[in-house]
Amino acid sequence: MEVIKMELIKADVTVVGGGIAGICAAIAAARQGLQVSLINDRPVLGGNASSEVRVHINGSAYLGNSPSYYAREGGLVEELKLKIFHYNPVYNKKLMLSLSDTVLLDMVYGEPNISLFLNTCVHETGMENGRIKWVEGLQLASERKFRFESQSYIDCSGDGVVGYQAGALFRWGREAKHEYKEELAPEVADHYTMGDTILFQARDVEYSVPYKRPGFAYDITKLAFFDSIRKGLNHRALPRKINGLGGLWWLEYGGHMDIIKNNEDIALELRKLVYGIWDYIKNSGEFDDVDNLILDYVCPIPGKRESRRFIGDHMLSQNDLTAKPHFEDAVSVGGWYMDLHANKGIYDDGPATAWNFVPGLYNIPFRSLYSRNIPNLMFAGRNISATHVAFGSTRVMATCGCMGQAVGTAASLCLKYEVDPAAIVEDHMGELQALLLRDGQTIVGLQEELDPYFADGLTIRASSQRSYNNLHPSEEIPLEKGLCLVFPIQTAEAESVRIKIKNSSEHSETLHVKLFGGERKENYIPTSELKDYRLVIAAGHDDWITLNLGCKKPADDKIYIVLEGTTSLAVYGNEEKMTGAVSFHYRSEEPSRLKKFNKSICFKDLLPSQNMYSPENVVNGFSRPYGLPNSWISKRTEGQEWLEFCFASPKNLDEIHLVFNSQLDLEHFNDPIESLIQDYDMTLTLEDGTESKIITRGNYLTLNKHKVDAKRVTRIRINFCATYGSPYFEVFAVKWFAPKIDK
Structure with missing residues (x-):
């Protein structure tokens, strides 16, 4: 053998x-x-x-x-x-x-x-x-x-x-609560872990398909938890729309056992549950439009959450x-x-x-x-x-x-x-x-230093720069529930800002304005109240108004303006994303949990004026918003825009990195990321006047790395040609790296 x-x-x-x-x-x-x-x-x-x-x-x-x-x-x-x-x-x-x-x-x-x-x-x-x-x-x-x-x-x-x-x-x-002083830990330590889950996929085949529960599977109507999931209690709700269902995360088992040693027993129990639940969905008569559905896929192994740490x-x-x-x-x-x-x-x-x-x-x-x-x-x-x-x-x-x-x-x-x-x-x-x-890793608060080799005598120019305002109202946003407009500021104080508001009633209404500041630059969490006042909005008013701010810049560099009113009051907004300045639903009972919504409150004439989207931001050491937006943004355009970097003395370059805006507020994305820069050209001018060009088409990444190996560069010009839909070109960072022997 x-x-x-x-x-x-x-x-x-x-x-x-x-x-x-x-x-x-x-x-x-x-x-x-x-x-x-x-x-x-x-x-x-x-x-x-x-x-x-x-x-x-x-x-x-x-x-x-x-x-x-x-x-x-x-x-x-x-x-x-x-x-x-x-x-x-x-x-x-x-x-x-x-x-x-x-x-x-x-x-x-x-x-x-x-x-x-x-x-x-x-x-x-x-x-x-x-x-x-x-x-x-x-x-x-x-x-x-x-x-x-x-x-x-x-x-x-x-x-x-x-x-x-x-x-x-x-x-x-x-662990026990006392061991690490954790409020969420139990009083006494135990061996419980989180359990496993087997996910499954349902699909419509467009003709009726019967289903017979296999012999090993459960009749879940006889299990203790059945009434709970039927009523949708304790986060365990069966959805009404089953086609395309990607499984049930709460169909979990095994955390009270040895999750490793008992792996096969846990997997079998989960299979019994999956096929039993599918039998209930298909054959109970309590679900609509399931006749044409099949159980298209059942994961062969459980997804495991926890074991050794x-x-x-x-x-x-x-x-x-x-x-x-x-x-x-x-x-x-x-x-x-x-x-x-x-x-x-x-x-x-x-x-x-x-x-x-x-x-x-x-x-x-x-x-x-x-x-x-x-x-x-x-x-x-x-x-x-x-x-x-x-x-x-x-x-x-x-x-x-x-x-x-x-x-x-x-x-x-x-x-x-x-x-x-x-x-x-x-x-x-x-x-x-x-x-x-x-290499693009995020570490909160950590700033990359601009290499003195490149910083000495560096000048930066741009074709244009976006103003720090949101000027194009396209819809009315009612104020019967609180809204919060947040904008970062650079200056030591904020004096005033203008918003557009409408009173659709035949009598005056009161707008309640509250100003907050925050503590941590990485967050959008109002923690301290700065001011609280009310404004009377006249009947039929439909125009811009001035909000008095009169406050110093908070620790997180942001002013939070909470607006509360009535069903008759509405602010104007649009669907345009503006890096740094964002809007939320505001819940006074949970002020730290601002509820995101996909609209932006319009504002203008922020005083003192802010040079927020300067081209110099691309070399400030931050590659994403942190307190301030930390980006260069062009004016609204349908053509090309550019950034240009000139060195006081010729530089040797090994690599150039560009970091673009990929809408970091999203976890997943269903559509192309509009703000990503798709097409651009980069021209390097050498000391003798010759040029080399890098042409990029169809980019879809946030971090773009270019190996250039260029000697005695005096100027870099980046022409931006197309995004995936945004009328603005936006860059978070431009980084240069010299060959190690030149530093």
Whole structure:
């Protein structure tokens, strides 16, 4: 009998797990020049975002409802989301996720430094002097065995298979309230985790199809929770529209068991429930238009939420997410609510989950992404060093991907300096953060410094600049419920602003005006009242009025104007997005949770005047709104606009990066992102007067990188030709990088 021989695979870093975290870790490391082994135990990439499991890649934008407003992640997660949409411009969940597999494979196969091992299960980890020496994997379909050796290892396997085999310290279940002073934690610690869910897809085939419940499935009308879901209680409601249904997230089970050891039992229980619920939908007579529906797809494996969480040099806790202390080693962001699911899932008497408020974007420290006791082990995903409560927020996939980018980039510094991750915190954190910012990663409050090599004598010009006003009212927005207009200001004080208002009644009405300020630049949360007064609006008034502001600039650089009136009063607005200046529904009972709506209140004549969209903003070190909009925006145009940069002395250039506005207030997008710049030309003028040109057509990414390798450049001119629909051209950042030998 032939013995299967072990194949030795050597690389700079080994990444175990091909979900969103593992993919981002592998790509980040590969783009830094490392040789990467990426190991995945499934036939497709994406983990819970794959076509097998079919969960959306949610993250810090919290489905577009984040109080930070501009909250969608940057970096590799942004790139993969935009690429998935680019290859599937017609939004459809089923199609999107099958194309997601293709896009993720394409991104990985596009990196020559990555060796991908699909269908490969890591079953043993070798140790030497307390360090991981190798991991071994078995690829069943090909009957091959591999031993993977590298300097560092990144566990993105979800369940933490490598860390567990290596003996890394970990937590399981819920911590007691006293341990980390978490208000949301139970009084006594326990072993409860969040459970698993199997999603499914319904489809209309346009002819009647009967359904007979299989013998193993439940008659759910006889189960204890049936009345609850029939009545739509505790967040467990069956929708009335079933065609295209992508599953039921609350159909959850297993959190009261060992979620790993009992994996197959949990999967069987979920299948019994899925097919039983489909029987009820098809055959109970309580649902309309289901005769032509089939159960088109049932996920073959459950989507797992929680199991092991490793212990790093910092355990991220509830207070880190809410109080947001400063982390010197911040490397990525989160922002999803602390979404804590019921212990027993569908069989729990309480609500399916509790969405506990998180006040906008928070930073995640690098010390939560490596093991306290295994020196060369890092991790990203749902197995990071976080309490159960904090994990309720960090577990979503876009957040996991950002952590993956952080550890993949850190692996390059571990190799460069021949050190372990803990030493990066002590000696190389500034370099790690600079690399991450260069590659589009969001870190709250961190500003890139303009290289003095380029800053000395730099002059910037633009073809035009948008005024800081919203002048084109197209509809009336009633004020029977409060509205809030928020605009950032640069000046030390704000004196007044004009809005257009209409009183449709035959008698005067009172407009209640309240002014607020905020505390944190990344947020749109009013925290302190600055002024409260009332204005009488005459009967039949239909014109602009002046609002007295008379307040100093708050800590978050924003003025919040709350307008409350009657059914007869309305302000004028439009559907035009204006970066920085946004409008909300206002709820006085929950002022920190401004409810977004897709309209903008018109305003003009803000005094003192604000030079808000200056071309100089593109080199201020911020690549997204933070307090101020931090962008250059052209005037409204149907033609071309341009930015021009002139250097006092010739410069050698290695790369040029452009960062465009991709509407970071959205989590997902159903249509092309209108503000993205689609077509542009870049002309580099050299000292001898010769020119080189870069022509870009059909761009769909936020971050555009151009390798230029140009010597003695004196001027750069960027001509912008087309967006995806916006009448404005908008740029957040332009970055230049010189060859290292020239600095």
